[in-house]
Amino acid sequence: MSADSLRELTVFNSFAQLPSAFYTKLPTQPLQRPRLLHANAEVAAMLGLSSAALSTQEFLDVCAGTAPLPGGVTLSAVYSGHQFGVWAGQLGDGRAHLLGEVQGPGGSLEIQLKGSGRTPYSRMGDGRAVIRSSVREYLASEAMAGLGIATTRALALVVGDDPVYRETVERAAVVTRVSPSFIRFGSFEHWGSSPENLQVLLDYVVDKFYPECRQGDNNETALRFLREVIARSAKMVADWQTVGFCHGVMNTDNMSILGLTMDYGPYGFMDGFQIDHVCNHTDTQGRYAWNAQPSVVHWNLYRLASSLTGLGVEADALRAELQGYEARFIEAYQANLVRKFGWLRWLDGDDKLVDEWWRLLHSQRADFTLAFRRLAHALSDPQPFLELFSEPAAAQAWLALYAQRLEREERPQDERIASMLAANPLYVLRNHLAEQAIQAAQADDAGEIETLIKLLRTPFTEQPGYDAYAQVAPEWACHLEVSCSS
Numbered sequence: 001m002s003a004d005s006l007r008e009l010t011v012f013n014s015f016a017q018l019p020s021a022f023y024t025k026l027p028t029q030p031l032q033r034p035r036l037l038h039a040n041a042e043v044a045a046m047l048g049l050s051s052a053a054l055s056t057q058e059f060l061d062v063c064a065g066t067a068p069l070p071g072g073v074t075l076s077a078v079y080s081g082h083q084f085g086v087w088a089g090q091l092g093d094g095r096a097h098l099l100g101e102v103q104g105p106g107g108s109l110e111i112q113l114k115g116s117g118r119t120p121y122s123r124m125g126d127g128r129a130v131i132r133s134s135v136r137e138y139l140a141s142e143a144m145a146g147l148g149i150a151t152t153r154a155l156a157l158v159v160g161d162d163p164v165y166r167e168t169v170e171r172a173a174v175v176t177r178v179s180p181s182f183i184r185f186g187s188f189e190h191w192g193s194s195p196e197n198l199q200v201l202l203d204y205v206v207d208k209f210y211p212e213c214r215q216g217d218n219n220e221t222a223l224r225f226l227r228e229v230i231a232r233s234a235k236m237v238a239d240w241q242t243v244g245f246c247h248g249v250m251n252t253d254n255m256s257i258l259g260l261t262m263d264y265g266p267y268g269f270m271d272g273f274q275i276d277h278v279c280n281h282t283d284t285q286g287r288y289a290w291n292a293q294p295s296v297v298h299w300n301l302y303r304l305a306s307s308l309t310g311l312g313v314e315a316d317a318l319r320a321e322l323q324g325y326e327a328r329f330i331e332a333y334q335a336n337l338v339r340k341f342g343w344l345r346w347l348d349g350d351d352k353l354v355d356e357w358w359r360l361l362h363s364q365r366a367d368f369t370l371a372f373r374r375l376a377h378a379l380s381d382p383q384p385f386l387e388l389f390s391e392p393a394a395a396q397a398w399l400a401l402y403a404q405r406l407e408r409e410e411r412p413q414d415e416r417i418a419s420m421l422a423a424n425p426l427y428v429l430r431n432h433l434a435e436q437a438i439q440a441a442q443a444d445d446a447g448e449i450e451t452l453i454k455l456l457r458t459p460f461t462e463q464p465g466y467d468a469y470a471q472v473a474p475e476w477a478c479h480l481e482v483s484c485s486s
Contacts (some may be wrong), residue, residue, distance in 0.1 A: 002050035006058055009048055010103040011071030015110070015181075018204060021197060023075040028065030028097045029117025029127065031160025031172055036060045038446045040142065042457070043155045043178055046106025054156075062099065063156040063176045065116040072100020072111070076119040081186030081253030082303055084287055091186060091253050092121025095129060098182065108208075111155070112182055115174040128164045133265065134173035135438045136482075139449065140264040141177070143429040143456040149239040150232070151261040152179040159444065171442065179260060181209065185304045186253035192307035199311060205257060222313045226321050230301055231328050232259025237297045238332035241290070242340060243428065244270035244368035248280035249484060250288050250296045252303050266482040269428040271473040272365035275358060281483040294333075298325050339423035340372055341402075342416040344409045353405055360398050364389045367472050369428050376420035379403055380413075388472070425459035426470045432477035433469060 003009055015023065039054040053059055061067035068074050076093035083091075097119070099111045114137070115129025129137075134157055144151035155176040162172035183205060191198040199218075206213050206225050213224035236259045240247065247254070248266035256262045268279030270290065277290045288296060305318040334346045337354060361371055366388045378385035378399055385399070386392040406416070429452065437448035455469055462470075 002045065002053075003048050004050050004053050005056065006049070006053065006062060007070045009071070011069060011100045012103070013073040013075070013098070013100045013110075014108075014204075014208065015077070015098060015101070016073040016075055018200060019197065021078075022201070023077045023098075024120050025073065025075045026097075026119060027068070027074060028113060030066040031064050031158065031162055031174060033161045034060060034064035034066065034158050034174075035160070035444060036063065037157045037159045037173075037441060037444065038138065038449050038453075039063075039156045040154055040453070043153045046104055046153070047102045047109060047111075047155070047178070048104035059156070060158065063113070063174065064158045064160070065097070065113055065174060069099035069111060074099055076121060077182070077187070078121060078190060079184055079186040079253055080190035081184070081251050082189070082300075083251040083253070084283070084285075085299075088251075088253075090121070090190065091123075093119055094122040094125045095119070095127040096177075096182075107180065109178050109180060110182060112177045112179070113174050114177055115172060126164065128162065128172045129175065130164045130166060130170040131159055131173045131441050132170060132438050134159075134175045135441045135449065136267070136434050137175050137177075137264040139429050139434055139437060139452055139456070140267055141261075142453055143269075143459070144245075144261050146456045146459045147239075147243055147425060147428075149243070149245075149261060150236050150259055152177050152182075152256075154178070157441075157446075157449070159441065179256075179258075179262070181205075181256075181258055182262070183257045184253050184262075185255040185257060185300055186251075187257065188304055188307040189252060192310045195310050195312075198307065202308075202311065209258060218311065219313050219317070222308050222311055223317055223321055226301075226305055226308065226318065227324065229257060229259065229304065230321060230325050233297050233301060234294075234325055234328035235259065235332045236261060237294050238329055238336055240293060241333060242336040243425065244273065244290070246270065246277060246279040246288070246290050247293065248283065248288055248482065250293065250300065252300045255297075255300050255304075266484055268431055268482060270368045271430060271477065273358075273361035273368045273371070274365065275362045279482060281481040294329050297329075298322070301325060336423075339419065342376065342406070342411070342420040342423075344411055347405075347408060350405070353401060356398055356401070360389075360394060364391060364394070366395075369425060370470075370472065372424040373421070373426055375402075376417045376424065379406075422460050426462055427455040427459040427466075429456060430473055430477070431480045431482070432473050435477075435480060 078092040096114045097116045118127030138154040138157045141154045158174045160172045164172045254263040266280035275291045278286045374385040389395040440448040
């Protein structure tokens with residue numbers, strides 16, 4: 001049965017059992033006049049909470065940071081990291097508080113507030129998040145979950161009246177995030193020169209999340225652990241690439257040790273495709289461009305592996321594991337493209353056809369999502385597909401090559417089309433859709449959030465009456481910018 005109260009949940013905090021150097025226990029800083037803007041019943045069910053529980057004062061108090069999670073231990077974690085390729089030293093949860101861990105139908109899940117006040121790790125920050133960034137994170141995590149991409153989740157969005165100073169004065173909000181763990185690559189980097197604490201962290205992560213890696217001596221366990229993190233991270237970024245998602249700030253402190261997409265800030269789903277698209281206005285050097293993401297993940301994995309040398313693991317053995325990343329990525333990337341193009345398997349020559357596809361989309365800035373989606377019917381009804389291209393003759397020529405490729409496999413057309421529609425979303429969280437939801441949220445209106453959650457939860461299924469959410473972005477969307485304050 002579902003619980004109608006947070007007090008009925010099985011709550012603990014295993015992270016709080018680590019040595020005190022790993023965190024600081026401290027209370028949250030509640031918002032002024034907090035209001036629950038939206039609650040996610042699907043994520044609540046993973047925790048074992050009923051829909052009725054979401055409308056209680058108790059739920060609002062916990063998600064606003066007014067009261068602790070019953071049975072939990074509130075803390076903020078310390079970690080370090082490389083930011084934009086430069087060692088940044090000690091970082092940590094500068095505006096986040098881990099409330100506790102719930103054992104529910106969805107397994108063991110941590111509950112964390114983001115925007116819940118200053119901590120010892122805030123540095124020059126104010127510990128707050130604004131409505132704008134909070135709405136974007138709330139929607140993004142659910143959009144990725146709907147696409148089947150590994151991600152943290154969002155339970156609730158609370159808004160308040162506190163002023164927050166960014167480029168302009170905005171209002172504060174708190175997102176309640178849910179994940180099996182919020183441990184990052186940077187958590188390991190932080191303890192790279194402290195073997196005792198590094199061993200404690202490795203044991204905790206392996207025993208709780210990678211028990212199958214506990215084989216042989218400690219070095220063998222560490223290598224098996226790295227191998228699994230490599231596999232999950234390669235799959236994650238392959239999934240990003242094949243839906244046109246750009247994270248925007250792939251620092252090592254934003255990389256999940258579980259291979260989850262996390263810390264949504266200046267992210268973006270591409271509209272018009274550009275192979276070197278940069279979604280983060282702050283990223284003036286293009287370090288985290290779309291085509292750079294796979295290599296950045298590899299670079300970040302090298303930083304993680306480097307920290308493990310502090311345990312005495314041989315550098316050559318770590319490098320050998322890291323060399324397996326490319327094959328893992330290509331395997332996942334090609335498997336995704338096989339589904340998206342409606343093939344049965346990857347054949348010789350497919351790499352050339354795919355390269356031509358990216359060149360076609362790039363040269364004409366064709367819409368990433370709709371180009372893949374409309375390709376399903378393009379052979380029998382080419383006009384909607386060709387309308388996406390400013391020079392349709394080039395698209396028609398590529399389509400002829402695609403038709404020849406399909407002839408190499410005997411697959412019924414209806415089966416191919418159905419499989420392509422199940423692999424290519426119609427709805428993604430475009431920047432202008434997120435912006436519309438933000439504008440409404442700033443007036444305490446959650447209507448657009450509710451609509452987007454409904455569509456993004458089943459993004460491959462066409463919903464009658466929602467054509468406006470599955471169209472090429474309007475011209476004004478080209479002028480939207482997101483940055484590290486987003």
